[in-house]
Amino acid sequence: MPAEKPADKPLILCAPEPRSLDLIFTPERLAELRARFRLLECPETEVAALDPTALAQVRYIIGQPPLSAETLAAMPNLRCIFNVESNLLNNMPYEILFQRGIHVVTTGAVFAEPVAEIGLGLALSLARNIHGADADFRAGREKWGGEGNTTARLLSGSEIGIIGFGDLGRALLRVLSGFRAKIRIHDPWVAPSLIRAAGAEPATLETVLEQSDTVFCVAAVTSDNQGFLDAKAFARMRPGAAFLLLSRAAVVDFDAFAAAIQSGHIQAATDVYPEEPLPQNSALRAIPGLLHSAHRAGALDQAFKRMGEMVWEDLSLLERRLPPGVCKRAERETVARMRSKPVSVN
Amino acid sequence: MPAEKPADKPLILCAPEPRSLDLIFTPERLAELRARFRLLECPETEVAALDPTALAQVRYIIGQPPLSAETLAAMPNLRCIFNVESNLLNNMPYEILFQRGIHVVTTGAVFAEPVAEIGLGLALSLARNIHGADADFRAGREKWGGEGNTTARLLSGSEIGIIGFGDLGRALLRVLSGFRAKIRIHDPWVAPSLIRAAGAEPATLETVLEQSDTVFCVAAVTSDNQGFLDAKAFARMRPGAAFLLLSRAAVVDFDAFAAAIQSGHIQAATDVYPEEPLPQNSALRAIPGLLHSAHRAGALDQAFKRMGEMVWEDLSLLERRLPPGVCKRAERETVARMRSKPVSVN
Amino acid sequence: MPAEKPADKPLILCAPEPRSLDLIFTPERLAELRARFRLLECPETEVAALDPTALAQVRYIIGQPPLSAETLAAMPNLRCIFNVESNLLNNMPYEILFQRGIHVVTTGAVFAEPVAEIGLGLALSLARNIHGADADFRAGREKWGGEGNTTARLLSGSEIGIIGFGDLGRALLRVLSGFRAKIRIHDPWVAPSLIRAAGAEPATLETVLEQSDTVFCVAAVTSDNQGFLDAKAFARMRPGAAFLLLSRAAVVDFDAFAAAIQSGHIQAATDVYPEEPLPQNSALRAIPGLLHSAHRAGALDQAFKRMGEMVWEDLSLLERRLPPGVCKRAERETVARMRSKPVSVN
Amino acid sequence: MPAEKPADKPLILCAPEPRSLDLIFTPERLAELRARFRLLECPETEVAALDPTALAQVRYIIGQPPLSAETLAAMPNLRCIFNVESNLLNNMPYEILFQRGIHVVTTGAVFAEPVAEIGLGLALSLARNIHGADADFRAGREKWGGEGNTTARLLSGSEIGIIGFGDLGRALLRVLSGFRAKIRIHDPWVAPSLIRAAGAEPATLETVLEQSDTVFCVAAVTSDNQGFLDAKAFARMRPGAAFLLLSRAAVVDFDAFAAAIQSGHIQAATDVYPEEPLPQNSALRAIPGLLHSAHRAGALDQAFKRMGEMVWEDLSLLERRLPPGVCKRAERETVARMRSKPVSVN
Incomplete structure (x- = not known):
């Protein structure tokens, strides 16, 4: 390639809050990025006020700044918005973006592997009481051998349900692949043949709840499914079965969830709470x-660094006038339905 | 099959201590066993005193009673001894058994899956501090999001070492199959090609220790390897790497092990201790x-029940004059080298 | 669901040439389709002449009829065009379709499994001379045992290259998964991380050609790659290596291809020809x-029937206002670059 | 290791007919073998006549020479006989060998991968008529596209039966692993749990024959199963199903086999014949x-070289007084039942 004058380099508008360029790019990758692109860093609230000449040159945005129709109109060369927070806010006119063929993509897939790994770790901890046995041991009241295993069970050969078959569900399926389990998946947005092709069985929510020893919930929150895991849902579960909440608190009726655990009907692990941080006096703490x-x-830091890699790979494709292939695209049909709350801390 | 007179049914001498027939067989299987065989139940210390007519009819033994050359000579029809404790004691003349072609088989493979699952669970707990974060949460001092993940790491894509490639090592390999990890295995008793065929890389002990983020130890104790994991071995490990002791305490120099953890050089989990139960005042408890x-x-009860299934399947083969294919056979070359202590409780 | 009046049922315009509804749907599925939708069957050349009232009701099109901007404007309710021929012709204003958010999807993925299976079969036939040995046997001049295997080789443990990583490349990777081969993939349209995630190694075209014992070509023809496999490319291949052409003749310089085979430098199999049917007097026949x-x-009939299933599953999603998830979408960036010739027979 | 005097090196008696040392060892490995052992090469018919001093030093035998009880008695240091032909002849007193704990091992596993690969290749050729279509093409009478596929079918998603679950059956399972097929296995010598653990379903012979689209026969000949695949067996098969005979001709009633193919009831491929070479006038040739x-x-040469590697690895274990772990051991119970004819050419 012939040398490029600085002014020739494509311009990336960077407003990656709450992420930062240093969080998502390794120093080496950031250097490469600067070598190939001009980076215009700007707090997300000040994007609208940028100089029109600058806006006119913006080819990519890293971040999810609020964008008005006017601001968008001032960016005729925009090709792609890389939303590295990964929850889609309702702060830009998506319809215009779709009409113009500007991609809006997210990097949430980086969380799939970390979530799947801790999900499996939590499930194994519940199945074998790893955490409780360690606490007992430290307290000098451990039970040895079979006496400590009265409620222990194997995942191998068991029945497992997964609610949600996006990136997280797929990553879960992968880490479960060595367990010879019967795996059923419920996701009303995914065609059954895709679930079958992945080696699992598509199932209704009812079947997943009723016929699983372990249920992983990795469903995103949408306008349709808030609180859909309610008292009735938990009642369907097998006595002693485990429920792992790994996506968003809003898909669960948390009072019903707590009651189902408290009563001993199910055991559970959760990574999310209706209020975060959870108040010190919350009854949930002691269940x-x-x-x-x-x-x-x-x-995880490893996850954030992969965000940068995803952005880098798709920038490379987009620069060659190819569609992005690594990040996930916002969809006309579903963008308005997403309701996951964005995070304010990393 | 035509009905058999009771006296025609082959005789099984049952002395399965510390197991019991009810522990290892489901009620249905035990009924089938009684329908097809005569079961002569006898405390293991009284086998030698059994009536010679009974001894002469014994075709199988379930258990590991002490057997003298004389007692063996009194059992001309003996085909197989099913050692359901699974550690081979030095309480019978193996050379005579091998000469006569009497199989001595063990059912230890039933523990492979349970051990592999808890091993992975312990490894994930260490990698993500699942147990510690739960304890912190209950104590109201939890750290949220990335702040709680400063030492967190993924197994996916990491380097993993396994010491010992028997049934346990194979089961570990299976539950790790979804993690895309680089897996190295050290086992001086196993030909390298078998490790390669299983998709892992054969390696020296030094390489396994030096190039792993996580080391699983599932090596049996032998006359050759007591305490082979010593201060020098732990010093080879990567700072912050995890060591999981899942087989027997005697393969480890426990003082050196404790020191390596105490110093912060490695993190660790163990299922076995030099003395069990561990004294309440042991310094190990608080490290x-x-x-x-x-x-x-x-x-696990599931594991014990599988013992009975293994015995049942091999009985079926032996009755058809085929060699046992499910249980593991004691070997002339190695039987004298095994040093794992038998368990006294299940 | 409450009963629907016929007029309420959504309208599908069916112009699936060269396919037919009977080819792509099983009788049962076609009955279900008719129960849920109104099907307006129409030769593709007569779509433009349809009654405006009918056009105004069209929600879906099965087929790839020529569409003018005017005809499209007459179909305000159109949501998706199911191109079941699967090669995108330049016979409709894609830009308008993309602006309006009308999906254009193809069902070419149904060919992936059949192509991958015959691809592997052809590769094994070349590696072991299955076809030649059978012909020799019938002619009474077979060679027995090792004498017949002087050029035989294994795929297991060999190095394999795949050019193109769309549905076909992925299906190939799947049928090769039991062969423990080192697999390198070249696809300039696919991000390297996706190839790595699939367990293969991304590589340049040069590396794939130079370091493979077997090369599968499943690359689509685009405006960029016609004839890119030329004399220089074949010269890079290992002597005696196998080249399998499974996509389109136009990616290969056929004269160079024939010369490389004729000279004995490579062996090859092809499913496609510059002219089809190949003239009887073509020199290619006797190489x-x-x-x-x-x-x-x-x-294969099985493949055509899957087309109907793909359409059915995506219709179900679209009816629920979800994006299609099974068929492959035409992309703004690449639709104009595709150059594969459509088929005129099934 | 301290330098060893030549006389100290363990002695290997080499009588590997019909193999040769050069066939089974690479030059490098043979040099290593000579560096570590003394090799006493001897035609198998002259072993009995060897000098008693030499016999007394023999620690290993590579080959399957006839051995009398007297000759064996003259070899007090013998540890293992490596039968590299791999079919066990009845030419040595096995009972004495077993009593003395002398291993008799075979290297037939080297053929598993080559047989599995050609087996899959033959199955794909039958399913897609690869060989016939090529012959038609060369004759200028090929059929294009779907017209050439009227009998074509996929292995993916089909039902597959395997008769025999030794090394060959396991290798077949491996190369079939990417096909998402339902696989049933019949082997009366193998416990069902081992088949299930390998991911297949244990089944009766009848079920395998009746419910498979493709049947692979890899069963060894024993005293119990000669001709067990007879007219009745082939009649059970699905019309149009494929039968692949990959083990030994004697397990099949060849007249019945030929009749089932001739009638069009099944299609088939075979690697073995009742008489080899098959007479030129055999009716089988033209079916x-x-x-x-x-x-x-x-x-394949690759297979023969692996024999040497297997021997080398087990020699290394045996030298360390460990049991052989790579080659397959002859078994007291079954050695007398094996009836596969040895090969006279490689």
Whole structure:
């Protein structure tokens, strides 16, 4: 390639809050990015006020700044918005973006592997009481051998349900692949043949709840499914079965969830809470049978660095006038239905 | 099959201590066993005193009673001894058994899946501090999101070492199959090609220790390897790497092990201890960075019931004059080298 | 659901040439389709002349009829065009379709499994001379045992290259999964991380050609890659390596291809030809070392029936106002670059 | 290790007919073998006549020479006989060998991968008529596209039966792992749990024959099963199903087999014949629907070289007083039942 004058380099508007460029790019990758693109860093609230000449040159946005129709109109060269927070806010005119063929993509897939791993770890901890046995041991009241295993069970050969078959569901399926389990998946947005092709069985929500020893919930919140896991849903579960909440608190009726655990009907682990941080006096804290994780499932440095890699790979494709293939695209049909709350901390 | 007179049914001498027939057989299987065989139940210490007519009819033994050359000579029809404790004691003349072609088989493979599952669970708990974060949460001092993940790491894509490639090592490999990890295995008793065929890389002990983020130890104790994991071995490990002791305490120099954890050089989990139960005043109890499991890895009811199934399947083969194919056979070359202590409780 | 009046049922315009509804739907599925939708069958050349009232009701099109901007404007309720021929012709204003958010989807994925299976079959036939040995046997000149295996080789443990990583490449990877081969993939339209995630190694075209014992070509023809597999490319291949052409003749310089086979430098199989049917007097017919398949790789009845299933599943999603998830969408960036010739027979 | 005097090196008696040391060892490995052992090469018929001093030093035998009780008694240091032909002849007193704990091992596993690969290749050739379509093409009478596929079918998603679950059956399972097929296995010598653990379903012979689209026969010949695949067996098969004979001709009633193919009831491929070479005037040669392979499935140079590697690895274990772990051991119970004819050519 012939040398490019600085002014020739494509311009990326960077407003990645709550992320930062240093969080999502390794120093080496950031250097490469600067070598190939001009980076215009700007707090997201000041994007609208940028100089029109600058706006006119913007080819990509990293971040999810509020964008008005006017601001968008000032960016005729915009090709793609990389939303690295990954929850789609309703702060830009998506319809215009879709009409113009500007991609809006998210990098939430980076959380799939971390969430799947801790999900499996939580499930194994519940199945074998790893956390409780360690606490007992430290307290000098451990039970040895079979006496400590009265409620222990294997995942191998068991029945497992997964609610939600996006990136997280797929990653879960992968880490479960060595367990010879019967796996049923419920996701009303996914065609059954895709679930079958992945080696699992598509199922109704009822079947997943009723016929599983372990249920992983990785469903995103939408306008349709808030609180759909309610008292009736938990009542369907097998006595002693485990429920792992790994996506968003809003898909669960938390009072019903707590009651189902408290009564001993199910055991559970959760990474999310209706209010975060959970108040110190919340009754949830002391429920026996609930394994706690303070919204730690995804937020690993390794995950954030992969965000940058995803952006980098799709930038490379877009620069060659190819569609992005790594990040996930917002969809006309569903963008308005997403209701997951954005995070304010990483 | 035509009806058989009771006296025609082959005789099984049952002395399965510390197991019991009810522990290892489901009621249905036990009924089938009684329908097809005569069961002569006898405390293991009284086998030698059995009536010679009875001894002469014994075709199988379930258990590991002490047997003298004389007692063996009194059992000309003996075909197979099913050792359901699974550690081979030095309480019978193996050379005579091998000469006569009497199989001595063990059912220890039933523990492979339970041990592999808890092993992975312990590894995930260490990698993500699942147990510690839960304890912190209950104590109201949890850290949220990325702040709680400063030492968190993924197994996916990491380097994993396994010491010992018997049934346990194979089961571990299976539950790790979804993690896309680089897996190295050290087992001086196993030909490298078998490790390669299983998709892993054969390696020296040094390489396994030096190049792993997580090391699983599932090596049996032999006359050759007592205490082979010593201070020098732990010093080879990567700072912050995890060591999971899942087989027998005697393969480890426990003082050196404790020191390596105490110093913060490695983190660890163990299912076995030099003395069990561990004395209440043992310094091991309070070491930070050591996740405890009170010899609970294998002793699941599901595992014991599989013992009975293994015995049942091999009985069926032996009755048809075929060699046993499910249980593991004691070997002339190695039987004298095994040093794992038998268990006294299930 | 309450009963629907016929007029309420959504209208599908059916112009599936060269397919037919009976080819792509089983009788049962076609009955279900008719129960849920109104089907307006129409030769593709007469779509423009349809009654405006009918056009105004069209919600879906099955087929790829020529569409003018005017005709499209007459279909305000159109949501999706199911192109069941699967090669995108330049016979409709894609830009308008994209602006309006009308999906154009193809069902070419149904050919992936059939092509991958015959691809592997052809590769095994070349590696072991299955076809030649059978012909020799019938002619009474077979060679027995090792004498017949002087050029035989295994795929297991060999190095394999795949050019193109769309549905076909993925299906190939799947049928090759039991062969423990080192697999390198070249696809300039696919991000390297996706290839790595699938368990293969992304590579340049040069590396794939130079370091493979077997090369599968499943690349689509685009405006960029016609004839890119030329004399230089074949010269890079290992002597005796196998080249399997499974996509389109136009990606290959056929004269160079024939010369590389004729000279004995490579062996090859092809499913496609520059001219089809190939003239009887074509020199290609008699080349030793070339295994022939007369464009039969994909056209199985099982594949056509899956087309109907794909359409059915995506219709179900679209009816619920969800985006199609099974068929492949035409992309703004690439639709104009596709150059595969449509088929005129099934 | 300290340098060893030549006389100290363990002695290997080499009588590997019909193999040769050069066939089974690479030059490098043979050099290593000579560096570590003394090799006493001897035609198998002259072993008995060897000098008693030499016999007394023999620690290993590579080959399957006839051995009398007297000759064996003259070899007090013998540890293992490596039968590299791999079919066990009745030419040595096995009972004495077993009593003395001398291992008799075979290297037939080297043929598993080559046989599995050609087996899959033959199955794909039958399913897609690869060989016939190529012959038609060369004759200028090929059929294009779907017209050439009227009998074509996929292995993916089909039902597959395997008769025999030794090394060959396991290798077949592996190369079939990417096909998402329902696989049933019949082997009366193998416990059902081992088949289930491998991911297949244990089944009766009748079920395998009746419910498969493709049947692979990899059963060894024993005293119990000669000709067990007879007219009745083939009549059970699905019309149009494929039968692949990959083990030994003697398990099949060849007249019945030929009749079932001739009638069009099944299609078939075979690698073995009742008489080899098959007479030129055999009616088998011209049967339509039978794909021929002249006993070429296993005899690849790669396979022979692996024999040497297996021997080398087990020698290393045996030298360390460990049991052989790579080669397959002859079994007291079954050695007398094996009836596979040895090969006279490689």
